[in-house]
Amino acid sequence: MATDPGADLPRRGFHEDFAAILIGVALVVLALAIGWSGRPTEDAGSRKAFPKGWPNRLSATIDKPQTWSDAPLQALVVVDKKDKTKVKPVSIPILLGMTWVVGILAAGTLLRGRSLAAVLPGACFLALLGGLAYLMAAQKVINYYNLEYPLWALLVGLVIGNTVGAPKWLEPALQGEFLIKTGLVVFGAEVLFSRLLELGLPGLLTSWVVTPIVLVVTYLFGVHWLKIPSKSLCMVIAADMSVCGVSAAIATGAACKAKKEELSLAIGLSLLFTVAMMVVMPPFIQWAEIDPIVGGAWLGGTIDATGAVVAAGEMLGKNLDDKRPAEVAATVKMIQNSMIGIIAFAVAVYWAGWVDRDVAGPKTSLAAEAWRRFPKFILGFIGTSIVCSWLFTMSPELALLVDGAINGFTSRLRGWLFCVGFICMGLQTIFRELAPTLASGRPLILYCGGQVLNLVLSLAMASLTFGWLFRQGVTP
Amino acid sequence: MTRPARITPSLRITPSLRITPGLRLAFAVAILAAVWLVVLPSIGRLPAVERHVRLMESRDVNPAAMVYTELEHLPLRPAWIERHLVLWPTGN
Numbered sequence: 001m002a003t004d005p006g007a008d009l010p011r012r013g014f015h016e017d018f019a020a021i022l023i024g025v026a027l028v029v030l031a032l033a034i035g036w037s038g039r040p041t042e043d044a045g046s047r048k049a050f051p052k053g054w055p056n057r058l059s060a061t062i063d064k065p066q067t068w069s070d071a072p073l074q075a076l077v078v079v080d081k082k083d084k085t086k087v088k089p090v091s092i093p094i095l096l097g098m099t100w101v102v103g104i105l106a107a108g109t110l111l112r113g114r115s116l117a118a119v120l121p122g123a124c125f126l127a128l129l130g131g132l133a134y135l136m137a138a139q140k141v142i143n144y145y146n147l148e149y150p151l152w153a154l155l156v157g158l159v160i161g162n163t164v165g166a167p168k169w170l171e172p173a174l175q176g177e178f179l180i181k182t183g184l185v186v187f188g189a190e191v192l193f194s195r196l197l198e199l200g201l202p203g204l205l206t207s208w209v210v211t212p213i214v215l216v217v218t219y220l221f222g223v224h225w226l227k228i229p230s231k232s233l234c235m236v237i238a239a240d241m242s243v244c245g246v247s248a249a250i251a252t253g254a255a256c257k258a259k260k261e262e263l264s265l266a267i268g269l270s271l272l273f274t275v276a277m278m279v280v281m282p283p284f285i286q287w288a289e290i291d292p293i294v295g296g297a298w299l300g301g302t303i304d305a306t307g308a309v310v311a312a313g314e315m316l317g318k319n320l321d322d323k324r325p326a327e328v329a330a331t332v333k334m335i336q337n338s339m340i341g342i343i344a345f346a347v348a349v350y351w352a353g354w355v356d357r358d359v360a361g362p363k364t365s366l367a368a369e370a371w372r373r374f375p376k377f378i379l380g381f382i383g384t385s386i387v388c389s390w391l392f393t394m395s396p397e398l399a400l401l402v403d404g405a406i407n408g409f410t411s412r413l414r415g416w417l418f419c420v421g422f423i424c425m426g427l428q429t430i431f432r433e434l435a436p437t438l439a440s441g442r443p444l445i446l447y448c449g450g451q452v453l454n455l456v457l458s459l460a461m462a463s464l465t466f467g468w469l470f471r472q473g474v475t476p
Numbered sequence: 477m478t479r480p481a482r483i484t485p486s487l488r489i490t491p492s493l494r495i496t497p498g499l500r501l502a503f504a505v506a507i508l509a510a511v512w513l514v515v516l517p518s519i520g521r522l523p524a525v526e527r528h529v530r531l532m533e534s535r536d537v538n539p540a541a542m543v544y545t546e547l548e549h550l551p552l553r554p555a556w557i558e559r560h561l562v563l564w565p566t567g568n
Contacts, residue, residue: 070517140516144528144529145528146539146540159501163498163501164497187543198552200563201562201564201565247542306542306547307541307547310537311532314532330551331551331553337544403550406545411546415546470563471561471562472559
């Protein structure tokens with residue numbers, strides 16, 4: 001992604017990537033330590049007793065606005081699902097969530113040797129805008145049709161940036177790239193390699209054969225056939241379409257240093273097609289009389305966003321109790337989620353070694369050149385992923401510790417960091433730069449072409465694995 | 477040097493009539509407020525949309541989840557999969 005204002009100033013502190021790694025790793029360690037200190041004394045290894053992991057006390061310090069239908073104030077309370085009269089206010093955890101963002105921006109500023117006083121007012125304002133974007137995303141229609149918060153965070157930033165522009169006092173706090181990198185290091189804790197094996201060989205074949213083929217073919221189609229001038233735009237569109245939507249776009253966009261405008265465009269395309277596919281695919285599968293299990297695997301392999309995959313899978317169930325298509329769909333998507341780390345790493349290596357290589361520059365070895373250009377924060381992302389995956393497989397207790405830290409804290413914090421990061425991106429986005437590419441319609445053709453290939457290959461592989469090769473012939 | 481106001485036969489445009497950035501922001505905010513406070517709640521009351529939201533709520537689905545950790549229920553392998561699929565063929 002393009003650099004933040006002030007990135008060219010002489011540095012006295014850490015490089016942005018190292019600051020992101022230090023803060024991200026510290027936050028993951030903090031979440032695990034707090035989870036361990038509050039470990040349950042009974043049934044500590046029971047998944048049944050703790051379906052989403054051990055409770056983590058940090059969960060009280062962070063939350064986001066809840067879904068609302070008519071009045072935005074409804075977003076400040078959680079209504080009990082069983083007893084609608086029971087409500088729990090969440091305004092304090094929401095405010096504390098904003099405080100985490102301000103704190104992380106402040107810590108990053110100090111580590112990078114910049115003036116804290118210049119950043120704080122802007123950081124507070126950006127955190128408030130993050131709350132506003134989350135509030136917009138929590139509107140019931142928006143929420144239940146999977147128009148995720150990055151879209152609204154970008155919109156909030158774009159509206160301000162393209163009307164009054166970012167004021168001078170806000171500029172030092174516009175560190176979107178740093179927030180997204182820190183968010184990705186924290187996100188590494190959620191990318192557990194052990195989840196890859198959850199559906200055995202059928203799941204591995206469906207995800208690991210189809211996804212890389214679609215990714216590479218779509219990228220090459222964009223670069224060589226459609227001749228889109230920006231290779232990073234082709235890569236971000238290919239990754240968000242073939243892997244798992246917004247999260248994959250963020251990770252690969254950071255790995256191949258895509259421009260803010262390119263990431264915004266890829267996310268917009270992905271979310272619009274996700275909504276359409278979520279609505280259209282379940283009735284099509286029923287009309288074509290595709291087996292619901294195969295259909296579920298197909299949904300998981302093709303719809304970009306995880307939430308939309310589950311929603312579509314639920315629509316496919318024959319009745320209210322038939323959760324099989326949704327379960328298969330969600331698990332296939334989870335396997336794809338777990339591939340983000342490897343794909344981002346591979347893209348970063350390819351970009352540093354081949355795409356960004358300065359041919360006219362001084363002759364150095366490929367490895368040295370690649371290392372110089374390699375986005376170092378990816379190592380933090382992969383590192384937290386490997387450590388949490390290792391902990392997860394050590395024992396049932398540690399698996400529940402990791403799950404509790406993720407569900408109670410790191411996934412919420414990562415959401416806030418991405419949200420405020422996208423607001424910064426929106427504030428700095430100049431869509432005029434993309435106008436010629438957009439007007440040509442080539443990004444749309446690239447997305448559609450890649451998605452058609454994804455649909456065909458995923459259906460073929462899902463039919464082969466879930467419908468024939470590995471099927472036991474038992475109907476549960 | 478300031479540019480003189482453009483004069484046309486029907487309209488004289490003075491600097492004071494220009495839409496200021498502040499006005500543009502106010503206009504954008506007004507549109508967004510109208511969409512979120514009036515249009516979207518109305519769409520939410522359409523029968524098809526209401527049905528979709530009710531179905532998702534009754535099945536405890538969070539369609540806004542970006543990754544699997546944001547789902548209401550972690551997609552861990554259910555027992556029926558073991559009966560339905562040969563996960564790791566042994567060749568026996």
